[in-house]
Amino acid sequence: MNQANSLIEERLKTNSQVVVYSSYPLSNEDIVEIKRQIPALADVQIDNQVDKKLLAGVVIKIGSLVIDQSLRTKIQKYLKHLYE
Amino acid sequence: MNNSNFDFKKAFIEEVGSVEKIQDGVIIITGLESVSFGEIVEFESGVAGYVVDLTEKEVGAIVLGDYLSIKSGDQVRSTGRTVSIPVSDQIIGRVVDPLGNPIDAGQKIKLDKYYPLEKIAPGIVNRKSVSMPVQTGIKAIDALTPIGRGQRELILGDRGTGKTTIAVDTILNQKKENMICIYCAIGQKNSKVAGLIELLRKKGAMDYTVVVSASASDSVALQYLAPYAATAIGEYFMDKGKDVLVIYDDLTKHAWAYRQISLILRRPAGREAYPGDVFYLHSRLLERSCRLDQKYGGGSLTALPIIETLEGDVSGYIPTNIISITDGQIFLETDLFNAGVRPAINIGISVSRVGGNAQTKAMKQVAGKLKLDLAQYRELSAFSQFESELDEETKKLLNRGAKVTQILIQKKNAPLTLAEEVAIIWAANKGLLDEVPQSSMENFEEKYLDDLRIRGAKLLETINKNRILTEKEEQELEKFVKNNL
Numbered sequence: 001m002n003q004a005n006s007l008i009e010e011r012l013k014t015n016s017q018v019v020v021y022s023s024y025p026l027s028n029e030d031i032v033e034i035k036r037q038i039p040a041l042a043d044v045q046i047d048n049q050v051d052k053k054l055l056a057g058v059v060i061k062i063g064s065l066v067i068d069q070s071l072r073t074k075i076q077k078y079l080k081h082l083y084e
Numbered sequence: 085m086n087n088s089n090f091d092f093k094k095a096f097i098e099e100v101g102s103v104e105k106i107q108d109g110v111i112i113i114t115g116l117e118s119v120s121f122g123e124i125v126e127f128e129s130g131v132a133g134y135v136v137d138l139t140e141k142e143v144g145a146i147v148l149g150d151y152l153s154i155k156s157g158d159q160v161r162s163t164g165r166t167v168s169i170p171v172s173d174q175i176i177g178r179v180v181d182p183l184g185n186p187i188d189a190g191q192k193i194k195l196d197k198y199y200p201l202e203k204i205a206p207g208i209v210n211r212k213s214v215s216m217p218v219q220t221g222i223k224a225i226d227a228l229t230p231i232g233r234g235q236r237e238l239i240l241g242d243r244g245t246g247k248t249t250i251a252v253d254t255i256l257n258q259k260k261e262n263m264i265c266i267y268c269a270i271g272q273k274n275s276k277v278a279g280l281i282e283l284l285r286k287k288g289a290m291d292y293t294v295v296v297s298a299s300a301s302d303s304v305a306l307q308y309l310a311p312y313a314a315t316a317i318g319e320y321f322m323d324k325g326k327d328v329l330v331i332y333d334d335l336t337k338h339a340w341a342y343r344q345i346s347l348i349l350r351r352p353a354g355r356e357a358y359p360g361d362v363f364y365l366h367s368r369l370l371e372r373s374c375r376l377d378q379k380y381g382g383g384s385l386t387a388l389p390i391i392e393t394l395e396g397d398v399s400g401y402i403p404t405n406i407i408s409i410t411d412g413q414i415f416l417e418t419d420l421f422n423a424g425v426r427p428a429i430n431i432g433i434s435v436s437r438v439g440g441n442a443q444t445k446a447m448k449q450v451a452g453k454l455k456l457d458l459a460q461y462r463e464l465s466a467f468s469q470f471e472s473e474l475d476e477e478t479k480k481l482l483n484r485g486a487k488v489t490q491i492l493i494q495k496k497n498a499p500l501t502l503a504e505e506v507a508i509i510w511a512a513n514k515g516l517l518d519e520v521p522q523s524s525m526e527n528f529e530e531k532y533l534d535d536l537r538i539r540g541a542k543l544l545e546t547i548n549k550n551r552i553l554t555e556k557e558e559q560e561l562e563k564f565v566k567n568n569l
Contacts, residue, residue, distance in 0.1 A: 004092040011117075037092055064115035066161075069095040077096070 004067050008060070009040040015063040018044050021051045022058045023070075034058070099162040103127070104142065109151050109303045110348040111160075113143045119162045122202060126161050129153040132183075133160070134167050134305060137349045144349050146305035148183060167202070169313050170195035171320040176264065179281060179295040182306050182313035187297065188281075199320050201312040205371040212377045217442040218329065218386055221257030221499020222250060224427055224492040227451040227509055228458075229414055229434050232442030233327050234375025234384040238406055240391040240398065241416030245428050247390050249496045250414065251331045252280060254388065256289050257499035258329065264321045265289070266330045268314035269297040271307050271337030283497070300337075307341035315372050315385070322376065322383035330373070334390040335366060339402045356401045363405050370409050398433070412436035425493055431458055444502060444551040450509045454488060457513070461485020480518070487517045490525045503547035504533055510553065511565045520569065532568045540564055 012018075018041065020026065020034065026048045035042050038060075051059075055071040101115025111133060119125065125133045125145055131153060137144030147154065148167075169184040172195050179188035182201075186193055214232030231237045239247050255265045267284075269277045277297050284290045294317055298310035311332045318328040332338070339362055346359035354360050366389075373387040389410065391403050396417060398407070407413050412435045421428035443451065460481050468474055468482060491512045494500070500508075508529060511517055520528055536544055543560050547553065 004095055004097055007097060014117075064099050064101055064117045066098050066100050067092060067095050068098065069092055073096055 004060075005038050005040050007065060008038060008062060008067070011062045011065050012040060012044065016044065017047070017062070019047045019049055019061045020058055021049050021054060021061065021070075023050070023052055023054045023056055025050055026058075034060075101125075101143065101160045101162075103154060103156050103158045103160060106151065106154060106156060107348045108344070109147055109305055110345060111145050111147055111151070111154060113145060113160050114141065116143045116160065116162055119143055122166050124163045124165045124167055126163055127154050128158040128160075134309070136345065137351075146308065146345055147303060148305050148309070149303070151303060166200055167309065168198040168200045169316050170197075171199050171317055172196035175294050175317060176292060177290045177294070179297060180313075181302070182296060182298050182309040184313070197320065199316040201309055201316050202368075203316070203319065203372065205368070206374050206376065206380075210374070210376055210380045212375050212382075214375050214438045214442050216327075216375075216384075217439070217444055217447075218254070218263070219257055219261055219502055220250070220254040221501070221505075222253055222427060223494055223500065223505050223509065224429050224431070225250070225414060226443075226447060226502070226505055227454055227492075228429075228431055229412060229436040230439035230443040230447070230451075231386065231388075231436060232375075232439045233386050234373060235412070235436070235438050235442075236370050236373050236387040236389065236410040237436060237439070238389050238391060238410040238413040239416070240393055240403055240407075240413055241428070242393055242396055242418050245416035245418055245421045246426060246496070247392070247416060248276075248280070248333055250416075250427055251333060251388055251390060252283065253497060253499050254329065255284065255293055255331070256287050256497060258292065259289065261327075263292065263327045263329050264318075265293040266314050266318050266328065267293060267295045268311055268330060268332050269295065269299065270310045270332065270334060271298065271300050271341060272333065274299045274301070287497070304341040304344050307338065308345060311335070311338055311369055315369060318385045319372065322385045323381060325381040325383045327384045327386070329386045329388065332369075332387065332389040334392055335406060336392045336402055339365065358401060362402070363409075366402075366406055367409050370406075411438045425489065426496070427494060429492075432462065446502065446506045446547055446551050446553045449553050450506055450513055453513045454509055457481075457484055457488045461488065483518055484512075484515065486522060487520070487525065488512050490522065491517070491529065493526075500533075501544065501548055502551065503544040504536065506547060506553060507536055507544070507561055507564075508533065510558070510561055514562070516562070516565045516569075528568060532565060535568055536564055 057070040059070050060067040099116050101113045103111055104114045105112040119135055123135045131149040133145035133147050135145050174193050178186055181187050214234045216233040218231045218233055220226055239250055241247050258265055284293055296310055296314040298306040314330050318330045321328045342365055343358050351359045370387055373385040375384040376382055391406055393403055414434045415430045416428045417430045464481055491508055
């Protein structure tokens, strides 16, 4: 399994509030897809919030752990890479 | 929606928190649940922080850079890196801050490796006892408190007694000694550091010197990290098998910087408001100086920490701590300095615990007698003040002592070679200078050394090379002394 899954599994032991940020409201199929990708989230209530600044993709936040899969962060990382 | 948006294999995974409080260079952060001690965190403004405090709900970090750009509520992310400095051979001749950024308006330094600032000191198996001398070029030190490569010798004294001068003279004398010098300025005035770099440049000493500076106006975090950064640079060269000399100027201000950080973090204060781990602060730093065994490259790291005392009080908290950590100390006194004895070394309480083994044979030959003469002189001079009439023998000893004290006086920024030092001390030891009046001693020394440098160049070279004084050479020296009387 991927690294994100094991980290989330670890974190869910102490913190059960999961927030998923996305650029538009997620449909049920989207949430099923996320849970398929990250089995650790299967039995967890997911709270969906909309943040237009992400442009695309999702950000999963559990306590202080952030799994960032948004277009905004990708662009920022490439920009930083270009500057250096 | 494209399914790749849900492919988390390439996602950026990070720990974030937010800034809760900002206190003079120390930031209190909430969140960051799984950050580790000593980790680098990054603030929204791009400034880095260094985690120094972990409590149940909060994380304390010191800011490495401009802390005024950080606002309360800013996002903080952990990076998973520990603080380290980029090093390469190109760093020689440069002036850098404790994070390795050049501050001499020069080009970016190409890096070879990252060296961690905090590192566990080499263990027992890696070490060898000190066996090679560091030639400071200062007669009094090379003869009486010799320093070996890999030793830690403390220089302490009141302000304005020539502590930095001794350190800088030592750097100046390493030109042909195959040593890399690192001068670490902690909480110094920028004007003083600029003047010092100017002097090193002028004398050609920057070809083998690195200056690490965290000035009085830099954040306390940088001042706190500066000596560790200097040591990390030193370790890079030591691991390459080179001999390195590091000067920490000065550790009093380093202790102050650490005290400030600790007090802001509300750690319990002890004596003089220093935190409980202020001893460990310096012991872990100075323990990193060593002489490596040949199997591990055979490099060495010599440390000359500097401490400023108040009113000549060596029993202060920080001075006693560092005296007990180091392998000896050179104590400078205001009274001696004002009396014209410069370097103002108090020979009575200055010692070198390991350097004697490293002293060259030539120096050992002359230093033994010198120590004896000085000890007798000290005893008698206190005693003779009450006596009006002295016997011949006492007068002779007093005269000899005065002469020997006089020859240990040396102008600043004028280090001597081993042979020159030996030549002048030898002359005083033999009693050849007993007849010279005190007032013309300085004159004589100048003339004698000049003559040796010109007509006796070959003789000096032999002594420098063989590092021993044979009978033949002594006869030649005697001729030179008599010629110049």
